[in-house]
Amino acid sequence: MRAFVFPGQGSQKVGMGAELAAASAAAREVFEEVDEALSQPLSGIMRDGPESALTLTENAQPAIMANAIATLRVLEREFGVSLADKGDCVAGHSLGEYTSLCAIGAFSLADTALLLKLRGQAMQAAVPVGQGAMCALLGADLDAAQKLAEAAAEGQVCEVANDNDPTQVVLSGHAAAIERAVAMVKDFGIKRGVPLPVSAPFHCSLMQPAADAMAAALAETPPGSFALPLYANVTAAAVTDPREEQRLLVEQVTGRVRWRESVLAMRAAGVEQFVELGGKVLGPMIGRIDKEAEAISVVTMADLEALAKEIG
Template sequence: MRAFIFPGQGSQKVGMGAELAAASAAAREVFQEVDDALGQKLSAIMGEGPEDTLMLTENAQPAIMANAIAVLRVLEREGGISLADKGDCVAGHSLGEYTALCAVGAFTLADTARLLRLRGLAMQAAVPVGEGAMCALLGADIDKATALAEAAAQDEVCEVANDNDPGQVVLSGAKGAIERAVAMAKDLGIKRGVLLPVSAPFHCSLMKPAADAMDEALKRVPPQPFRLPLYANVTAASCTDPEAERLLLVQQVTGRVRWRESVLAMKAAGVDRFVELGGKVLGPMVSRTVEDVTVTSVVTMADIEALAKEL
């Protein structure tokens, strides 16, 4: 069985999509459609920067999605590959869940771009800049990370945001609590804690205003039936019902990204091939989480051509 997976924030970089756009009309059409939907030349920011503009959450989220969907469209059109025929399920990390839903027909490309722009703006607006923070814990399993979050909180928000793989967990919350967590990490047997260069504390209870904004947006633009099951971040379980998924997307804004558990659940369901489209971030996480699987990350035209031959 094969799962197609889609990366989240942090995989953006200046130059993303430029090679694909130069080589493929299918990719150019994706970038143009996203530009038109947003009323902005996002593709130019992706290709040329400036970096600080691309890194803004409201730009990074639709950019990462557009890049992954461009890879998918080139694969489908020029490789003659149908995701629904070649895949058994999909999943995405944080905003990547929206990309996955776009890939299987739950959202149009234009609606996905607009939803992610709104999501990025709402998440940024939920907490004043400088009041929230996130840190990555290296060499930490979920139990150690949870214990550290509880110890560092001291009446402030400090929560597990991403359970990425057996040795990497991300905490999110109030700046003071996250700084305490970094300082205390080694005391709890964690290799080290590293502050992340993010502009807001994603996936924690401080994001409640953003969850409310997405609840309203997803009532106006709800997911439609999708062609393959999706493993949702907040449940680490397969979902096929559009209304259930709408509610899960709202919960995802404040909820934990249970990526490690999602990978384990897909493996338990029989998935032995994972294909990451549009990034090279999730593949290593999968490899650190499960054994006896094939992991492929697809970004360039050469990657796409190689995958098309394999499929």
């Protein structure tokens, strides 16, 4: 069995998608359609920067999605490899769940871009800049991270935002609580705490205003039927019902990204190969979660050609 997986925030970089756009009309069409949907030259920011504009949450989220869908479209159009035929399920990390839904036909490309633009804006607006923060705990398992979060909270919000792999857990919450957590890592047997360069505290209860905004947006633009099952971030379980997924996308804004558990659940269901489209972030994580799993990260035309030869 094979899963196609899609990266989340942090995988953006200036120049993303430029090689695909130069080589393939299918990729160019994706970038043009997203630009048109957003009434914004997002593809220009992706190609040329500045980096400060690309890393803005409201730009990074649709940009990462557009790059991954462009990679998928090239695979399908140029190499004749259909995700629905060659895949058994999909999953995405945080915003990558929206990319997954676009990939399996539950959202149109334009609607996905608009939803992610709004999601980025709503997440940024939920907490004033400087009041929230996130940190990565390296050499931490979930149990140690939860104990540290509880100790550092001191009446503020300090919660596990991402359970990425057996060696990396991310905390999110009030800036002062995250500072305390970073300072206390050694007391909990954790190797390092690294503050993350993010503009808002994603995936914690402080994001409730953004969850409310997404509930309203998804009521107007609900997901349609799926070509393949999707493993949802907040449950780490397969979903096939669009109404259930609509609810889970709202929960996802404040909820934990259960990536480690999602990969283990897909493995338990029989997935042997994971194909990451549009990034090189999830592949290494999957390797740390299960050394027996095969993980391929596909970004360039050469990567796509190699993948098409293998699975086509």
